[in-house]
Amino acid sequence: MKKFVSEFRDFIMRGNVLDMAVGVIVGAAFNKITTSLVNDVLMPFIGLIAGGQNFTDRLNVVLVKPTYNEAGEVVDAGVTIGFGSFLATIIDFIIIAFVVFLLIKLFNRARTIALKRKLEAEKAEAEAKAAEEASKPKAPTQEELLVEIRDLLKAAYGSNEASDNNTTT
Template sequence: MSMVGEFRQFIARGNVLDLAVAVVIGAAFGKIVTALVDGIIMPVVGLAMGGVDFSQLYVALDGNEYASLAAAQEAAAPVVTYGAFIQTIVDFLLVAFVIFLVVRAYNRLQKQEDEAPKPPAEDILLLREIRDQLKAR
């Protein structure tokens, strides 16, 4: 089989399409979570911590003090933006928690399907029918 034929067979399996859809949805979901964290959660956390804006937290490595992160970046100072790192950690934790909830719900549904009683085998049904006929006599 040629390489092109193998590639067609690989694409036609369906798993590749499912994976592509999952990646696109995951990327969109990541944007939603980022907007949630940046626009809602971190401002509330910052307000609770005395009005701290986490996106503006930084350390200038050149030893100078700057009025803001933008001023330090404009001066081309090397900075460690640990506030952005904190926001990224919160993003990750939220995404991981939501994925955990989805997988947990899926596993519970699968478990319920597995635990559903199976209909009795034909020989059992036949034996029950014979029993019921013998009782009727």
Template sequence: MSFASEFKEFATKGNVVDLAVGVIIGGAFGKIVESLVGDVIMPLVGRVVGGLDFSNYFIPLAGQTATTLAEAKKGGAVFAYGSFITVSVNFVILAFIIFVMVKQINRIKRNAPPPPPPAPAPTPEDVLLLREIRDALARK
């Protein structure tokens, strides 16, 4: 089997396509959660703790005197712990949402009726013929 045909077989398998769709949807969903955290939750948290903007919490490591993270990064190395806090909150929310989704899917699967048993395979013709011969011989 050639390399190209092996790759074609691999790429067209259902699992690979399902994985690709999952990654694309996950990326889009991640952006939604990122916006939720950055535009809704963190401003509320900042308001509760006194109007602080976590995205501008940093420690300059190269002696910068900048007041914003973007300016400080232009001047050298920065320990941006505020960004880390924001990303950590983003992760916790995303993990919680995925947990709730998986829990609901498992509940639906648990409550779903079991699939019907597969129909028995039809008896092959040669077996039927041999049974007829056996029965005919048994009658004699």
């Protein structure tokens, strides 16, 4: 049981799980803000433009009327299709989707800029390294060394042969 609890604790303490939990909590709070924006600001404004109607309450289709007792209390609530509430939910969704779109677009833009800067820095570093390598004196290749050794040997033996030839004649 201790191993299970330890594994669960390790799982929860991972960075991405904590980040996801924070995202869910912030998302829930953001949902409340957008719902309030739609219900308390936009829908009354849309209703005012459309002649002072509250669409959330007015755009309902009553399929079965509610029944009341003599005291005026609702006995049977009836059946109502709430198109106004549905419209408010659609507007709420569009706002949330638009904000998420903007956040993703901003994140992708920032990531693209960071990647571009990284590539430019790597390119500048590679160019500096190439310039440094080009400015260093070049070490002779193996072939160049062999040619130089051959020429030195020719010069040394060539002068020896000439002195040997002079003594024998």
